[in-house]
Amino acid sequence: xxxxxxxxxxxxxxxxxxxxxxxxxxxxxxxxxxxxxxxxxxxxxxxxxxxxxxxxxxxxxxxxxxxxxxxxxxxxxxxxxxxxxxxxxxxxxxxxxxxxxxxxxxxxxxxxxxxxxxxxxxxxxxxxxxxxxxxxxxxxxxxxxxxxxxxxxxxxxxxxxxxxxxxxxxxxxxxxxxxxxxxxxxxxxxxxxxxxxxxxxxxxxxxxxxxxxxxxxxxxxxxxxxxxxxxxxxxxxxxxxxxxxxxxxxxxxxxxxxxxxxxxxxxxxxxxxxxxxxxxxxxxxxxxxxxxxxxxxxxxxxxxxxxxxxxxxxxxxxxxxxxxxxxxxxxxxxxxxxxxxxxxxxxxxxxxxxxxxxxxxxxxxxxxxxxxxxxxxxxxxxxxxxxxxxxxxxxxxxxxxxxxxxxxxxxx
Numbered sequence: 001x002x003x004x005x006x007x008x009x010x011x012x013x014x015x016x017x018x019x020x021x022x023x024x025x026x027x028x029x030x031x032x033x034x035x036x037x038x039x040x041x042x043x044x045x046x047x048x049x050x051x052x053x054x055x056x057x058x059x060x061x062x063x064x065x066x067x068x069x070x071x072x073x074x075x076x077x078x079x080x081x082x083x084x085x086x087x088x089x090x091x092x093x094x095x096x097x098x099x100x101x102x103x104x105x106x107x108x109x110x111x112x113x114x115x116x117x118x119x120x121x122x123x124x125x126x127x128x129x130x131x132x133x134x135x136x137x138x139x140x141x142x143x144x145x146x147x148x149x150x151x152x153x154x155x156x157x158x159x160x161x162x163x164x165x166x167x168x169x170x171x172x173x174x175x176x177x178x179x180x181x182x183x184x185x186x187x188x189x190x191x192x193x194x195x196x197x198x199x200x201x202x203x204x205x206x207x208x209x210x211x212x213x214x215x216x217x218x219x220x221x222x223x224x225x226x227x228x229x230x231x232x233x234x235x236x237x238x239x240x241x242x243x244x245x246x247x248x249x250x251x252x253x254x255x256x257x258x259x260x261x262x263x264x265x266x267x268x269x270x271x272x273x274x275x276x277x278x279x280x281x282x283x284x285x286x287x288x289x290x291x292x293x294x295x296x297x298x299x300x301x302x303x304x305x306x307x308x309x310x311x312x313x314x315x316x317x318x319x320x321x322x323x324x325x326x327x328x329x330x331x332x333x334x335x336x337x338x339x340x341x342x343x344x345x346x347x348x349x350x351x352x353x354x355x356x357x358x359x360x361x362x363x364x365x366x367x368x369x370x371x372x373x374x375x376x377x378x379x380x381x382x383x384x385x386x387x388x389x390x391x392x393x394x395x396x397x398x399x400x401x402x403x404x405x406x407x408x409x410x411x412x
Contacts, residue, residue, distance in 0.1 A: 025201045026133045027150045029194055033096070033126075034154035036190045038161035038277070040103070040183045042269040043175070045255045050177045053109035055253070059376030061109075061116050062252040063369050068120040070365025076124050085133060086204045092125030093198055097191035104184035133205060155281040162270035162277075169266045175259070232406045236347055239406060240360055241367040242399040243340050246391035247333065248368035249375040250311070253387050254330075257314065258323055261384055268320045272327030279331040287335050295410045296343045297403065300336050304400065307333035311388040346409035 016024055040047070048058055079088065099118035102111055165183055173179040258264040258272065291299040310329030317323045344360065375387045 021201075022133050022203055022205065025198060027153055029093075029198055030150050031153040031157050032190065032194050035157035035161045036100075036187045036194075038158040038273060039165045039187055040180070042162060042255055042273045043165070043169070043180050043183070043266075044103075045252050046175060046259055046269075047103070047177065047180045048109050048112050049256055050175075050180070051106060051109040051112065053112070054376075055256075055379040056373065056376035057109060058252045058256070059372035059374070059379075061112055062248070062372035064113055065116040065120040066248060066365060066368040066372070068117050069124055070362050070369065072121060072124055073361025073365075084204055086202055088125050089133070089202065090195065090199055092122040093191060093195045095119075095122035095125070097188055097195060098122075100184050100187035100191060104181055104188060133202075155277050155284075158277045159274055159281070162273040166266045166270035175266050233347060235402055236344070236406060237360065237363050239399055239402050240340065240344060241364045242395065242402075243337055244364055245367050245371055245399075246307075246311075246395060247337070249371040249391050250388055252372050253375055253379060253384070254314070257384050257387070258317075262314075262317050262323055264320065264323055268323055271320070271324045275324045275328035276331045279328045280334065283331070284335055284338075288338070291339050291342065292410070295408045296339050296346075297406070297408050299339050300403065301400075303332045303336040303339075304395075307336060308392055308396075311392055315385045315388055343406070343409045 016027065045058060048061065053061070076088075095118045099115045099122065102115035102118065106112060106115070168183060168186075169175060169179050172182050255269060258269060264272070287299060287303070306329050310326045310333065313322055313326040313329065317326060344356075347356075378386050378390060
């Protein structure tokens with residue numbers, strides 16, 4: 001066993017060594033960011049509620065973040081093309097640190113709105129920048145391996161973060177505002193070190209100059225061109241948007257439901273997050289390979305019942321073990337969404353990818369912006385369990401039937 005692990009580590013090290021310098025910077029930043037984010041991921045909503053937010057206000061905060069992400073999705077790529085990647089990548093890291101500091105200093109739930117706005121902008125900047133950096137730094141024949149290796153390193157560090165966080169929270173006084181608050185200071189300091197590392201180590205990728213800065217009419221015409229060839233793009237906008245409905249509606253309430261309705265303490269919440277990360281680590285790459293062999297839609301159909309089960313198990317959970325199992329099964333939602341993302345990239349030519357991604361991000365906001373607020377209203381009006389039941393019903397009755405009308409994209 002040790003020999004096999006050592007051999008795998010040696011192959012990974014050799015692979016990373018033959019890539020460009022920027023890839024090594026990106027994979028290091030991604031792993032460190034995964035660790036810092038998962039120090040508090042399972043406590044963000046609990047912390048916000050402890051600061052005084054009710055269920056509707058908790059959903060509103062999430063909706064604001066989704067709205068900001070939707071609004072900036074189209075211009076971010078254009079700005080990076082025109083003014084360079086590094087400065088926006090560093091800006092994103094700086095905003096991550098700022099968001100962590102706002103969380104740490106918050107005295108009321110309203111302050112979390114400012115942190116959410118900073119996070120939404122920073123995630124869009126760093127996510128887009130990381131994609132461009134890796135595209136520039138990795139050869140085509142290494143691209144999928146490079147992406148999976150980056151995810152694996154981030155998952156390894158993310159696995160231990162919730163357990164460390166649980167120990168620290170116990171040390172600081174439990175799941176109260178003052179018990180959770182020090183974790184955000186740790187994140188702030190950590191992001192400061194990452195910022196300095198990226199500032200010193202990252203080189204500006206060499207890119208072709210942006211050309212053809214058109215008029216507003218040309219801009220609109222470019223988007224109209226997407227639909228001139230017919231095909232399933234209009235239906236896919238609906239499928240893609242509905243794909244993110246369950247996560248956007250339930251994410252603000254999952255931790256609160258487990259804590260308030262099922263009695264989960266900091267160790268159980270940490271175990272749920274760790275189980276999700278481990279499941280991603282174990283099944284993410286094999287399922288991706290399976291989608292490349294048998295087709296994207298078949299894998300989506302295969303995984304959908306598993307993440308349905310995660311929500312249903314959460315509702316009927318009767319022990320910490322079943323809560324942790326629910327957390328593990330939740331990973332299959334993200335894997336399925338990733339496969340859906342692969343189909344998104346295969347539906348249009350490469351030269352239309354930027355505007356297509358921007359358009360999807362903007363229109364997806366029509367679903368993800370109101371969803372958390374709706375979740376809060378459902379929590380208060382119908383009951384907490386319905387926050388998880390209703391998105392499943394919508395998915396089963398609308399997204400899945402519509403997906404059956406979309407051609408398989410694997411061989412397209």
